[in-house]
Amino acid sequence: MKFIIKLLLIGVGSFFALQIFPWWTIIVIPFAVNLFVKTKGSGAFLTSFLGIFLAWFIASYTLYSAGAEAFSTKMARVFSLPVSGLLFIMITSAIMALVGALAGFTGNAFRNIFVKPKDRSKSKYGRPDYGQYPR
Amino acid sequence: MRIGSKPIPPLGKLTHPYWGYLYNGASADKGLDKSFTLNGVKDEVTIVYDDRMVPHIYAKNETDLFFAQGYVTAQHRLWQMDLQVRVAAGRLSEILGTLTVGMDANTRNKGLAWAAENSVKVFENDPITKPIVDAYTAGVNEYIEQLSFKEYPVEYKILNYAPEKWSTFKSALLLKYMGDMLTGRSTDIQMTNAMIALGEENVNLLYPDFNKVDTIISPIVPRGTAYAPPSQFPDTPSTIGLYNKVAPYDTLKYIDGIGSNNWAVSGAKTKTGRPILCNDPHLGLNLPSIWFEMQLNSPGYNTYGVTIPGSPAIIIGFNDSISWGVTNGTQDVLDYYKVKFKDSSKKEYLFEGKWMPVSTRIEEIKIKGKKSRIDTTIFTHYGPVLRHVFNDDTVGTDLAIRWSVHDPSNELKTFVLLNRAKNYDQYVDAVKNFESPGQNFVFASVSGDIAIWHSGKYPVRFNEQGKYIMDGSKQVYQWNKFIPKDENPHVKNPPRNFVSSANQHPTDGTYPYYYYGRFEHYRNRRINGVLSKLDSITIEDMMKFQNDNYNLQAEESLPIMLAALDSTTIKPEHKKYYEGLKSWNYLMDPGSMPAVAYEAWFRQFSTSCWDEFTTNLPLQYDYPQPYALIRILKLYPEHKLFDNKFSNKIETAKDLLIESFNSTCIDLSNWETKKGETPLTWGNFKGTSVVHMAKLAPFSVYDIQIGGNGNIVNAASDRWGPSWRMIVSMEDEIKAYGVYPGGQSGNPASKYYIHGLEKWTKGEYFELNFWKTKDIAISKKMSVQTLNKK
Numbered sequence A: 001m002k003f004i005i006k007l008l009l010i011g012v013g014s015f016f017a018l019q020i021f022p023w024w025t026i027i028v029i030p031f032a033v034n035l036f037v038k039t040k041g042s043g044a045f046l047t048s049f050l051g052i053f054l055a056w057f058i059a060s061y062t063l064y065s066a067g068a069e070a071f072s073t074k075m076a077r078v079f080s081l082p083v084s085g086l087l088f089i090m091i092t093s094a095i096m097a098l099v100g101a102l103a104g105f106t107g108n109a110f111r112n113i114f115v116k117p118k119d120r121s122k123s124k125y126g127r128p129d130y131g132q133y134p135r
Numbered sequence B: 001m002r003i004g005s006k007p008i009p010p011l012g013k014l015t016h017p018y019w020g021y022l023y024n025g026a027s028a029d030k031g032l033d034k035s036f037t038l039n040g041v042k043d044e045v046t047i048v049y050d051d052r053m054v055p056h057i058y059a060k061n062e063t064d065l066f067f068a069q070g071y072v073t074a075q076h077r078l079w080q081m082d083l084q085v086r087v088a089a090g091r092l093s094e095i096l097g098t099l100t101v102g103m104d105a106n107t108r109n110k111g112l113a114w115a116a117e118n119s120v121k122v123f124e125n126d127p128i129t130k131p132i133v134d135a136y137t138a139g140v141n142e143y144i145e146q147l148s149f150k151e152y153p154v155e156y157k158i159l160n161y162a163p164e165k166w167s168t169f170k171s172a173l174l175l176k177y178m179g180d181m182l183t184g185r186s187t188d189i190q191m192t193n194a195m196i197a198l199g200e201e202n203v204n205l206l207y208p209d210f211n212k213v214d215t216i217i218s219p220i221v222p223r224g225t226a227y228a229p230p231s232q233f234p235d236t237p238s239t240i241g242l243y244n245k246v247a248p249y250d251t252l253k254y255i256d257g258i259g260s261n262n263w264a265v266s267g268a269k270t271k272t273g274r275p276i277l278c279n280d281p282h283l284g285l286n287l288p289s290i291w292f293e294m295q296l297n298s299p300g301y302n303t304y305g306v307t308i309p310g311s312p313a314i315i316i317g318f319n320d321s322i323s324w325g326v327t328n329g330t331q332d333v334l335d336y337y338k339v340k341f342k343d344s345s346k347k348e349y350l351f352e353g354k355w356m357p358v359s360t361r362i363e364e365i366k367i368k369g370k371k372s373r374i375d376t377t378i379f380t381h382y383g384p385v386l387r388h389v390f391n392d393d394t395v396g397t398d399l400a401i402r403w404s405v406h407d408p409s410n411e412l413k414t415f416v417l418l419n420r421a422k423n424y425d426q427y428v429d430a431v432k433n434f435e436s437p438g439q440n441f442v443f444a445s446v447s448g449d450i451a452i453w454h455s456g457k458y459p460v461r462f463n464e465q466g467k468y469i470m471d472g473s474k475q476v477y478q479w480n481k482f483i484p485k486d487e488n489p490h491v492k493n494p495p496r497n498f499v500s501s502a503n504q505h506p507t508d509g510t511y512p513y514y515y516y517g518r519f520e521h522y523r524n525r526r527i528n529g530v531l532s533k534l535d536s537i538t539i540e541d542m543m544k545f546q547n548d549n550y551n552l553q554a555e556e557s558l559p560i561m562l563a564a565l566d567s568t569t570i571k572p573e574h575k576k577y578y579e580g581l582k583s584w585n586y587l588m589d590p591g592s593m594p595a596v597a598y599e600a601w602f603r604q605f606s607t608s609c610w611d612e613f614t615t616n617l618p619l620q621y622d623y624p625q626p627y628a629l630i631r632i633l634k635l636y637p638e639h640k641l642f643d644n645k646f647s648n649k650i651e652t653a654k655d656l657l658i659e660s661f662n663s664t665c666i667d668l669s670n671w672e673t674k675k676g677e678t679p680l681t682w683g684n685f686k687g688t689s690v691v692h693m694a695k696l697a698p699f700s701v702y703d704i705q706i707g708g709n710g711n712i713v714n715a716a717s718d719r720w721g722p723s724w725r726m727i728v729s730m731e732d733e734i735k736a737y738g739v740y741p742g743g744q745s746g747n748p749a750s751k752y753y754i755h756g757l758e759k760w761t762k763g764e765y766f767e768l769n770f771w772k773t774k775d776i777a778i779s780k781k782m783s784v785q786t787l788n789k790k
Helices: A002-017 A025-036 A041-078 A085-114 B011-015 B021-027 B062-089 B093-109 B112-125 B129-145 B154-159 B168-183 B188-198 B200-206 B411-420 B424-432 B523-533 B539-546 B552-563 B572-582 B594-613 B626-635 B653-675 B682-686 B757-762 B774-779
Strands: B035-038 B045-049 B055-058 B260-265 B276-284 B292-298 B301-307 B316-319 B322-328 B334-338 B348-351 B354-357 B359-365 B373-379 B399-403 B439-445 B450-455 B490-492 B498-501 B688-692 B701-704 B720-722 B725-729 B735-739 B783-789
Touching: A002 A025, A002 A041, A002 A085, A025 A041, A025 A085, A041 A085, A041 B021, A085 B011, B011 B021, B011 B154, B021 B154, B045 B062, B045 B774, B055 B062, B055 B774, B062 B093, B062 B112, B062 B129, B062 B154, B062 B168, B062 B292, B062 B301, B062 B783, B093 B112, B093 B359, B093 B373, B112 B129, B112 B168, B129 B168, B129 B411, B168 B411, B188 B200, B188 B334, B188 B594, B200 B626, B260 B322, B260 B439, B260 B450, B260 B523, B276 B316, B276 B322, B276 B439, B276 B539, B301 B411, B316 B411, B316 B725, B322 B424, B411 B424, B424 B439, B424 B450, B439 B498, B450 B498, B498 B523, B523 B552, B539 B725, B539 B735, B552 B572, B552 B594, B552 B626, B572 B594, B572 B653, B594 B626, B594 B653, B594 B682, B682 B701, B701 B757
Parallel strands: B035 B783, B055 B292
Antiparallel strands: B045 B055, B045 B783, B260 B276, B260 B498, B276 B720, B276 B725, B292 B301, B301 B316, B316 B322, B322 B439, B334 B399, B348 B354, B359 B373, B439 B450, B450 B490, B688 B701, B725 B735
16 A cells, blocks of 8 residues: 555656656655655565656657657667667656655655654564665 | 767656657647747737748847847757857867767967857947847747746756757857858868978979869850959068978868859740749758758748848848859858967067967867867967867877958848848848859849859969968968959840859959869759750759759760770770760769769779878868869879879779779679669669758658759759759749748758758748748738737
């Protein structure tokens, strides 16, 4: 459930925030959401990736289908990618999603460093659970 | 970020789903029917875009008209305006990084920005041009001010920078840049090198003043026209140049073939009984296109034609009464002087026995992501000292240039006056203002006059002045006087009933002033030959002729070349080239194979003739023009210049022709093997391309199947070509046709980006909509923008 909420927060939030803010919105939102809403590190990564991918792709697709189809193919060629315009916006969405995912993961890690766990007893070792954070 | 030296586009900004390139794609060709409320207009301005997106601007006063020209141009060509200025100002490195620092340093050293600063003062002190440049600048700037990031042209997003404000300086700089493009190269260094290597006799044979030595050339002012005695006389020194006293210099190669065609035929030769004017200026084939088509209309002003994005007014076009067009004058107006400095500090130089102080100009070249580079250019009274004669810092440190482009001038005034001109006298007033780059202005009027003026500011030269590097310490070598503008070559309503120019000699040898240049020898003779035979000329005849692919050079040289071959010794696999050449009609059509064989063979033959230029020094020479080579091939086929100095035997032209034919055949069959399915045709071999200004391949078009070549009337070579073909019939209701290899929009996503390219390739035209009033324009039910006062 938390996974779904997080995904929606990141995805829908980014979709609208991007209308007002520059591209680094997709760093801020996953980072913030993961800072405040707890999941495991893998959950943070996945929700951020999927959320940003969907937000970026759906928003891009709106303009893409409104007359930018052929031009997207040309832009793919500017990046030396011999792919269709649609695949190009999928690729760029995936790249941005990866950036967002790393931000989400970092947000989660920050949470684990700075936010005091509510219930210490859940930790087997009697200390904060760092989740997947590599030590 | 960068890979190697190439900057990588900023991915996040560029692909931003709402603001990135997708916005440029989705918004292309939209907004042509918007209304804008602006500070800069006094009254309502209506802009009607026709079905090719040509703006027809209707304003109630001239200030609004030029404001709107700026506003509209910026809407469609902002990035191009910005980039051209950066090229001309040597400011590319600010956006591209270290890649372009050398280029920027050379541009600045050449002093274009200094020249533009001088011209700004002239623009601003002239009551005609001052309000126009101010209004134009305000129009561009008001557009830029209200621009948000998402609306930036996509190139800004790719290269990651922002538009900056326009200024009169930038307009002046663009006009100076045109001067650089058309007169910025000179062969003084190459000729000096040639004199050192070949000696006077050979130089005079290979690089003569053709208007003095042969009777085949066909000057702009018809041969035999009488000239009034000159009012000015040069002082003549004892030697013409310094070729006996200087070491050879390195330099860039001179590029031949930068040219254009224009002509006007009088009513006596046309079907309608009215003059027809034609012009096709040949320029670099770039995208966005160098030209932006437009109609400018306000009370007392109704002009149609092409504009240069960044400059007010129509540059080539017509109004209700007259039409005009330009070709490059091709005279050498850039001279090199060897300067003697007192010491290595270069603070003083010798002139007429005195040490004169230099002035300096500090150039800060800003480099993206790096510390700025600081350069100093030294100025003598001639002009800047070329610190690097082009690519090498170690040579050329004592050569100053005197260049007419540096002089303060007001070319804009010429265009504004032409835009308004009603008759021949007003046209003459306009073109007399024109100084640099020297241009041949062709003219035709509804009232039936035709004329051509070889306009420009030209020094009164002593014989052969400016051919070689000159002594900078003596007054006699400098430009002491100028030819009065009235005495520039010109002709009005000649008996042959047409006027024309195609970068050839403006006059025959009887013109009383000396001039020099690398003039063109074939297009002009083809034009004059055909026009003198044509009668009852129609617009369709002119369309066909602007696209004429006939190779006069081949007609004059191929029979001699073929005669050298013995058909029985040609290898069977090479027979097809030989047979093709033998039955060739001399047409450089895109599908022609013999056209390739001829061009390739002539090039090889030419290279094999000029072994004299092969030295151990890193020198640059200019091969004699093909015309000179064919001339000696005809006159002196056994001349010792044909002997290859590296071989043991004595060769004649015949030996070189046989050798070069054989090696050409091998090259051509290698080409065919390599290309596989692609047939060996002129179109495929030449590979005409129209290339985006940032060299972005996806925004460029390659391998366009068009015929012609640099010395053909249809002057489409690989990267140069007819940049605007225009035909105007001077009837009471003017009929005009035009086409250019690109389109009105600078946005690569627009359907108008290369809208005209296909027709241009096929030799077809658009009819130009010259709508005299706003109401007529609006009745056509096209997109309409309005600019309203805030």
